[in-house]
Amino acid sequence: MTDVFQYMQSSADLRHMLMPCSIVQNPTFERPVCVQPDGMLLCQPGPVEPARAWFSARxxxxxxxxxxAAPQDADQNGQKQARTLLAAARVTARAWRLSRFCQTLRPVAPPCTWGDVMAEDAVPSPTQLAACVADVALYVAPALRPxxxxxxxxxxxxxxxxxGLQPAEWLVMQGGDERLDPARQTGLNRYGCQPFPRYGELAFSSSTASTPTLPAARAIHQAxxxxxxxxxxxxEGTACPVQETKAFLASFYHMDGVGRVVLAPSGTDCxxxxTALMGMVSPHITTILPGVEETGSGVPLATCGRHFxxxxARGQDVAKGFPIEGFPQDxxxxxxxxxxxxxxxxxxxxxxxACQQHITRAVQAGRRVLLYVLHVSKTGQLVLPASRVRALCALYPGQVDVLVDACQARLRAEQVRQYVALGWAVMVTGSKFFTGPPFSGALLxxxxxxxxxxxGSLPTGLAAYATRAEWPDMPATRCLPEGMNAGLFLRWSGARAEMAAFAAVPDAQKYARLHQFMVQTKAALVACPFVRLLPSVDLPAPQGAGEWDSLPSIFAFVVLAHGGALDFGQTKHLHRWLLEDLSDRLPAGLSExxxxxxxxxxxxxQPVCLTTAQAGAGGLGALRVSASARHVSGTEGAVLAPHHSVARVLDKLGLILRFWPHLVQPATPRGTPVPPAVAACAPGQGRQGISSLALRQS
Known part of the structure; x- marks a missing residue:
């Protein structure tokens, strides 16, 4: 098998781009691969060194x-053909800068004469561009050459x-904030995700964020x-792709048109x-946040009109916590x-x-109230039920607005539509339950x-976060800049693929598969001696029997060691080690x-911090295992982890606890004895155990 074809099939950052291929012996080919007019790739057999194989394949x-993507019309002496080859070269050169060949102490030079200059921010000279097109033309059939x-x-x-000519894996990380930035050593962002599939990963992180599946990655690349x-x-710069996303969301959630949809990178941006819309009604705003510790960490700042x-999202450096221009100062x-x-x-x-008390106090002081409702929280809790919220709104008609945080997306589309019909705004994302790339949000x-x-007009400072295309085309939004958030469009494209796959599953199967996940996951957690489920309140049953959103799909637990529960800082270490390959960091002598x-x-x-006197100021840390749309639709295909693989996660967790003293000494070579003093760093030493009442099984 040709090396180029092998790279297309085996590379995690190429596999989702795979096109129809044939291996042929043709001495007239001047490059290892030749693109045909129908998109087929003809690959020469024979060895090609890895860097050149990857570059040629990409x-x-x-x-x-x-x-x-579109027919190659005969136009102005092949102007579009030249643009196509040049655009492909530019995207490939930029992708090379992100590839494993450059993410080392000694980056490998691209295996062509034009790679470096085409990857730069400055546009090359006309002569350099023409030379690049002439070289790339050797990778395509004569019919594709200008x-x-x-x-x-x-x-x-x-x-x-x-x-704008950028590879998908770069664009998908743009149009958000620093939480999307990949770490140089791992390539993972702060959520532990990467832009393309991570094959072999046991993925139960949908309560936080997920790495795309193969179908989602294909959708991102196509976008x-x-x-x-x-x-x-x-x-370039057309808003049509954004309108496609809005139209999909309006249809998915049974809205009566795209005009109700505001796209935003994250729930916090929503x-x-x-807050910007609240400021158009009153300059004096009080936002009540029940369940504040189980929503986005930046939400309190956002509700006060401050940089979070x-x-x-539009790449402007700001001072976190400072007021945003034009937002209500009070x-x-x-x-x-x-x-x-x-x-x-x-x-x-x-x-x-508590909500009633604070609403009364705020309204009597002449303030407009925004009541923040969680459906559901980071640990799967409904805060507050709709009947309670309606009762609170009835206290002061017309003076209380409601914002439903449904960013976890663990509810039926009909429920979202009902919330909007009640006059409540609803925040949704494609990046939690639906497992699209992180930072794909919308406000309905x-x-x-x-x-x-x-x-009127939206606050001036919102222009640093959003463009006009993401908002309804109405008078107040015309103060926003033109353009589009390309990264947001790509992330929503991946989420749309997962949402469509989930929607295609019959409702009875959705319920059955999530019920199976619930039963098996709870059984694994209850049977594990070093974890305890957090107490919870059952979700209210919807009107129809057997609806999938009546089932809990987030299971939060604390980890016990040496008679106590891990604190928040220790749990963050544990979360990171679960995600890492630790095979080179553990002592010698382990079994295969x-x-x-x-x-x-x-x-x-990711861990949720729980306030408790036993853990001191840092609080306890609760990890979460979550079901997702991909567990229902099976979009991971052959690598879909069976539900009982939660037990494998717990097995690795136990292995980490067993060798915790060794892991806190990352510089210790394998086989070196761990000093006795390190035992003091082991979790749970000298701390009271968490109460059995507080950790009763949910």
């Missing part, structure tokens, strides 16, 4: 995708589109090709958009914790009473909120099975 796949290249026209076009094709056709990260939030000592769940009656607007956009277990990447939800 370039051919980019050309083939663009050539198949007859004549107009150097000047090609350069003018390149200057107009150059920053990227669509953007490049628009640039080739001279339509909360910021809601160090970089905005905005406050009232945080109401969902859990008490040791993680015990605060009763709905107590939350209702009811009539009363939509009417606010008929006049233990070595395989140590190497197994296990992705669970």
């Amino acid at each position: 370039l051919a796949l980019e050309v083939a995708a663009l050539a198949c 007859a004549i290249v107009d150097d000047h026209a090609l350069h003018v076009w390149a200057c107009a589109v150059w920053p 990227s090709v669509q953007l490049v094709r628009h640039a080739v056709d001279g339509q 909360a910021l958009a809601a 990260a160090c970089r905005t 905005a406050e939030h009232i945080a109401l914790p969902l859990r008490g000592e040791g993680g015990s769940r605060v009763a709905d009656e107590a939350l209702f009473a 607007l009811p009539d009363s909120w939509l009417n606010r956009l008929q006049q 099975a233990e070595q395989a277990l140590a190497a197994l990447p296990c992705h669970v939800g």
Whole structure:
């Protein structure tokens, strides 16, 4: 088998781009691969060194995708053909900079004469562009080669589109904040995710974020090709892709049109958009946040009109915590914790009473109230039920707005539509339950909120976060800049693939598969001696019997060691080690099975901090194992982890606890005895155990 074809099939960052291929012996080929007009790739047999094999494969796949995206019309001496080859070269050169060949102390030079110059931010000279096109033409059949290249026209076009010609794995990390940035050593972002599939990973992290599956990665790549094709056709910056996403979401959630949909990178960006809309009604805003510790960490800042990260979605560096221009200066939030000592769940009656007290106080002070409702929280809790929320709104008609945080997306589309019909705005994402790439959010607007956009203007500072294309086309949104968030479009494209696959499963099967996950997961956690489930409140049963969203799909637990529960800091270490390959960090002498277990990447939800006196100021840390849409639809195909593989996650967790003293000494070579003093770093030493009442089985 040809080395180029092997790279296409085996490389995690190429497999989702695979096109139809044939292996042929043709001495007239001047390169290891030749792209045909129908998109087929003809690969020469024989050895090719790895760097050249990867580069040739990536370039051919980019050309083939663009050539198949639209017919290659005979136009102006092949102007579009030249643009297509140049765009493929630019994207490949940029992808090379992100590949494993460059993420080392000694980066490998690209195996071509034009790779470095095409990867730079500055547009090359007309002569350099023409030379690049001439070289790339050797990778394609004669029918795809431009007859004549107009150097000047090609350069003018390149200057107009150059920053947007980017590989999918780069674009999908843009248009958010620093949480999307990959770590240099691992390539993973702060959520433990990467832009393309991580094969072999046990993925139960949907309560936080997920790495894309193969079908989602294919959708992301196709969306990227669509953007490049628009640039080739001279339509760069068009808002059509954004409208496609809005139309999908409006249809999925049974909205009456795309005008109700606001796209935003994250749930926190959605909360910021809601604050902007609140400010159009009153300059004095009080946001009540029940369950504050189980929503996004930046939400309290966003509800006060302040920067919640160090970089905005449009790439502007800002000071976290500082006011955003144009947002209400008199905005406050009232945080109401969902859990008490040791993680015990605060009763709905107590939350209702606290919300009622604060609403009364705020309204009497002449303030507009925004009540933040979680459906559901980070640990799967409903805060508050709709009946309670309606009762609170009835206290002061017309003076209380409701924002439903449904970012976990663990509810039926009909329930979302019902919330909007009640006059409540709803935040959703494609990146939690649906496992699209992190940072794909949307805010669905009811009539009363939509009417606010008929006049006035949104806050000036919102322009650092959003473009006009992401908002409804109404008078108040025309202050936003033109353009589009390409990264947001790509991430939603991946999420749409997962959402469509989930929607195609009959409702009875959704319930059956999630019920099986629930039973097997709870059984594994209950049987494990070193974990305890957090107490929870059952979700209310919907009107129809056997609805999938009546089942719990997030299982939060604390980890016990030496008679105590791990604190938040220790649990963060545990979360990271579960995701890593630890086979080289554990002592020598492990069995083959233990070595395989140590190497197994296990992705669970990031720790949630629980306030408790026993754990001190840091609080306890609760990990989460979650079901997702992919567990229902099977979009991971052959690598879909069976539900009982939660037990494998617990096995690795036990292995980590067993060798905890060794892991806190990362520089210790394998086989070196661990000093006795290190035992003091083991989890749980000298701390009281968490109360059995607080950790009763849910």
